[in-house]
Amino acid sequence: MTETHVDAPATGAAAPPPGPARHPAPAKAALLLLRGRTLVVLVLLVVFFSAISSEYLTQSNLILMTKHVAINAILAIGVTFVILTGGIDLSVGSIAGLAGMVAGGLLFKGLNVPGGTVFFSAAVVILIGIAVGALVGAVNGLVITRFKVAPFIATLGMLYVARGLAQLHSNGGTYPDLSGTPARGNEGFHFIGVDSLLGIPVAVWIMIVVAAAAIVVTTKTPFGRRIFAVGGNERAAILAGIRVNRIKIAVYVISGACAALAGLLLTSELGAAYPDTATTYELNAIAAAVLGGTALSGGRGTVIGTVMGAFVIGFLSDGLVLVGVSTFWQSVVKGAVIVFAVITEQAQQRLQSSLTKRTS
Amino acid sequence: MSAGPPEGLLEARGISKNYGGVRALKEVTFTAYRGKVNVLVGENGAGKSTLMKILSGAEQPTGGEILLDGEAVVLASPRDAQARGIGIIHQELSLFPNLSIAENMFAGRELRRGRRFVDRRAQRRRAHEVLKRLGQDQLDPNAIVGDLPIGQQQLVEIGRALLEEVRVLIMDEPTSALSSHEVDVLFDVMADLREQDVTVIYISHKLDEFRRIGDWVTVFRDGDLVAHESMSRTDTGWIVRQMVGRDPDSLYVRNSSKTGEILLDVRDLSVPGAVPVHDVSLTVRAGEVVGVYGLMGAGRTELVECLMGSRKAVTGTVTVKGRPETEGTVQARMAAGLALVPEDRQRDGLVPTMSVRDNILLATVARLTRGGLLSGGAEQRTASEKVLDLAIRIPGLSAAVTALSGGNQQKVVLARALLTEPVVLLLDEPTRGIDVGAKAQIAALMAEFAARGCGVLFISSELAEVIAMADRVLVMARGRITAEFTAETVTEEALVTASASESVLEASA
Numbered sequence: 001m002t003e004t005h006v007d008a009p010a011t012g013a014a015a016p017p018p019g020p021a022r023h024p025a026p027a028k029a030a031l032l033l034l035r036g037r038t039l040v041v042l043v044l045l046v047v048f049f050s051a052i053s054s055e056y057l058t059q060s061n062l063i064l065m066t067k068h069v070a071i072n073a074i075l076a077i078g079v080t081f082v083i084l085t086g087g088i089d090l091s092v093g094s095i096a097g098l099a100g101m102v103a104g105g106l107l108f109k110g111l112n113v114p115g116g117t118v119f120f121s122a123a124v125v126i127l128i129g130i131a132v133g134a135l136v137g138a139v140n141g142l143v144i145t146r147f148k149v150a151p152f153i154a155t156l157g158m159l160y161v162a163r164g165l166a167q168l169h170s171n172g173g174t175y176p177d178l179s180g181t182p183a184r185g186n187e188g189f190h191f192i193g194v195d196s197l198l199g200i201p202v203a204v205w206i207m208i209v210v211a212a213a214a215i216v217v218t219t220k221t222p223f224g225r226r227i228f229a230v231g232g233n234e235r236a237a238i239l240a241g242i243r244v245n246r247i248k249i250a251v252y253v254i255s256g257a258c259a260a261l262a263g264l265l266l267t268s269e270l271g272a273a274y275p276d277t278a279t280t281y282e283l284n285a286i287a288a289a290v291l292g293g294t295a296l297s298g299g300r301g302t303v304i305g306t307v308m309g310a311f312v313i314g315f316l317s318d319g320l321v322l323v324g325v326s327t328f329w330q331s332v333v334k335g336a337v338i339v340f341a342v343i344t345e346q347a348q349q350r351l352q353s354s355l356t357k358r359t360s
Numbered sequence: 361m362s363a364g365p366p367e368g369l370l371e372a373r374g375i376s377k378n379y380g381g382v383r384a385l386k387e388v389t390f391t392a393y394r395g396k397v398n399v400l401v402g403e404n405g406a407g408k409s410t411l412m413k414i415l416s417g418a419e420q421p422t423g424g425e426i427l428l429d430g431e432a433v434v435l436a437s438p439r440d441a442q443a444r445g446i447g448i449i450h451q452e453l454s455l456f457p458n459l460s461i462a463e464n465m466f467a468g469r470e471l472r473r474g475r476r477f478v479d480r481r482a483q484r485r486r487a488h489e490v491l492k493r494l495g496q497d498q499l500d501p502n503a504i505v506g507d508l509p510i511g512q513q514q515l516v517e518i519g520r521a522l523l524e525e526v527r528v529l530i531m532d533e534p535t536s537a538l539s540s541h542e543v544d545v546l547f548d549v550m551a552d553l554r555e556q557d558v559t560v561i562y563i564s565h566k567l568d569e570f571r572r573i574g575d576w577v578t579v580f581r582d583g584d585l586v587a588h589e590s591m592s593r594t595d596t597g598w599i600v601r602q603m604v605g606r607d608p609d610s611l612y613v614r615n616s617s618k619t620g621e622i623l624l625d626v627r628d629l630s631v632p633g634a635v636p637v638h639d640v641s642l643t644v645r646a647g648e649v650v651g652v653y654g655l656m657g658a659g660r661t662e663l664v665e666c667l668m669g670s671r672k673a674v675t676g677t678v679t680v681k682g683r684p685e686t687e688g689t690v691q692a693r694m695a696a697g698l699a700l701v702p703e704d705r706q707r708d709g710l711v712p713t714m715s716v717r718d719n720i721l722l723a724t725v726a727r728l729t730r731g732g733l734l735s736g737g738a739e740q741r742t743a744s745e746k747v748l749d750l751a752i753r754i755p756g757l758s759a760a761v762t763a764l765s766g767g768n769q770q771k772v773v774l775a776r777a778l779l780t781e782p783v784v785l786l787l788d789e790p791t792r793g794i795d796v797g798a799k800a801q802i803a804a805l806m807a808e809f810a811a812r813g814c815g816v817l818f819i820s821s822e823l824a825e826v827i828a829m830a831d832r833v834l835v836m837a838r839g840r841i842t843a844e845f846t847a848e849t850v851t852e853e854a855l856v857t858a859s860a861s862e863s864v865l866e867a868s869a
Contacts, residue, residue, distance in 0.1 A: 220733045222726040229722055232713035238670055239708055240723040240776065241694040299713035 034348035038292055038308040049319035056322055069314035070207035071262045073307050075281055076288035077214045078258025080306040081251040083289050086231040086298025087151035089255045091140060092285055094162035095133045096263030096278035101166040103129040103264055104175035104273020107186055119184040130260045136162055137256020141249030167275040175273040193268025203265045214303040227251060231298025288313055291341045369394040369559045370528050375424035377410050384410040386583045395557045397550060399570045402580030402603055403822050408563050412530050416448035417441035447521030448530040453513055457506030462487035464505050465520045490519040494549050511542025530561045547573045565655055567596050568860045579603055600852040604824045620646035623815040624784045629676030631666045635659045637839045644784050644815035649806060651830030652819045653855050659839035660819045661703050664786045668700040669693040681783055697783035701773050701790055709773040710761050717743040717757040719772050724779045746775040767798025785809055787818040791825060803829050823852045835859050
């Protein structure tokens, strides 16, 4: 039966017989290739650049590139949660900047309280930074759910507000020294952005932990299932008893917290807090999610895909730098790759539905 | 045909239409007479709208031919049909609410000044002329369509069709959303058009209405044209008999369980909205299947959505199993024991991006965890159990839900509702758009559910279905309950009369 059903266009008609599907082998192989395309592209990138430059595929370069990837990957994982619900978060770059400034201020000049200045340990400062990001995310979520502002607009507004707050924090200045002193008991902030454990940068370990947690949450918890439901069909989710507004607020909180964490890693790596840190990073994060197969319409995507997307963007950028391509061309190539990724995504969807139809 | 039939203008000869394996039209031969109002009636899915889509060029027939003025024509597109003088007004308005009346009328065929510029003044003038012809010369062609009441929007839609030299005007249930005054205006317009020798084809469910205006009536049933008669030689009873045609009890399983305590008690419920619900009171007892019959726009969907908590009531109380439910949220109502299978499963039921399994488990997935994490085994077991229970035919639990047929998709939504272990199941048009076999199965499932001592409240606009399945039938019209019948007292005619009625009969509770 090749025609479609009356009230369910683009789907198979009668119920197909159970049992293994009989796809033609080439179509199946093409689908497999399309599904794993981010990985395929990544492998091709590595092969391509290592053929051109002998420095590309060295241990030290791989570690360096992965560290670059880590910050964008963490941002992108947070944004993926939002995109899965059908929303978007444009404020993550600014939140990263704000969290970095809050942490920088606490480390450099402490917190003024009645009767003097208090300094917190580096670990507490990091937690405060993440809490600030989560709070900003909560504001995003409340504006979107309570006042019914489109996520694009609400987070665009927050992009400006959070960046402005970051600048106000220091009046536009820089907190130049974040190393702390033993007397203040606030040393060690460089650990997350500079140090390594077992030869691998701490930032990469953090990325691995964040990614693993995000994979568990999205695939193994009722909360994760509800995120997909909200993005796939909000009306159906409401009637299924899902508290859609809570889910939405939660994903913006997650996105804000991830952004803050990324901002802290970046600030730690730089050793100083600048109010302009992570400007436009939201675009790289969204690009990574899209490249990894997350549908901007919501309901479809994976965390692992987003991480791969971040690797493709990072390995591509660094490769282009290594072989000496100008930054202008880097931009052109990156943009073309993103659009190409979406085109292949659609090819995958088409092939998938045509194969489904053939089985029915 | 009896002696001296009027002259046929548009004729469908042996028209068939298949959608996949579903035969929507079976070699139908239909004639619309020149300068007459030709009424088409039949239940949902009887094939009327499909035939009209073919006659207006929106769909191509699988077989048969179309004759206009005795000459075979091919209507390859709506534009093609328009060029031959065939216009159609769809049930759902196809207007741009953000544009003016004039802009709407000329959308896609703007009058030009020079080659590039829109001649707004000429458009306004022509729009005014058409509005005048419709008796609406007080309307400003610059008025934004979205600001107009629905009846006037309908007239704008008709005006758009009249801009071109229209010989045949097809109207697909144009009155379903109109007030009685607006219906009067529309019928005046139709009478005028008839005077001007325009052939009108008019699809309607409202027997009392179309009997006022129609000259000829044609009845469809299950893709067949079953009767064609001059209106003056018919009566309401005859038309209903032709529409229903079969013995409904042969298709549906009747619930025969003993009724017990009151499970759902609704008092004086009023719900605001485009179709407001006024002062509805009803009860559903244990072991009882209660049907709500009414036309589209009668407020039935608004009523069940309010019961389910996805729509807020302004007044009234809802009591489930003796406990008043004050919190009007979906979660609270679900916890109280209500579950809803919504009318439009594509829009409100299914999550198209999810698998069959995830769709079935959507409302209850939180119960299937171990240590906070989902248990894949429990998910698989629970879902496959329901698939067996409801005889859902699927390629596999992880298949996309969009790959299923309409009936099986409906069963997926039903499975989800049943998993919440409701005491009263609310079903909004549970058999819409699904084949006869699946209809019978869903009816059987409803009866089985009632037999377990639970209650069922279902909405239907199919006479045969309500009569065959319900122990008690409530009729809704214009947001109110207008009549109540028991399975013994209910008749098609009584339902049809009550569904078009303006009077309000207090539901005896």
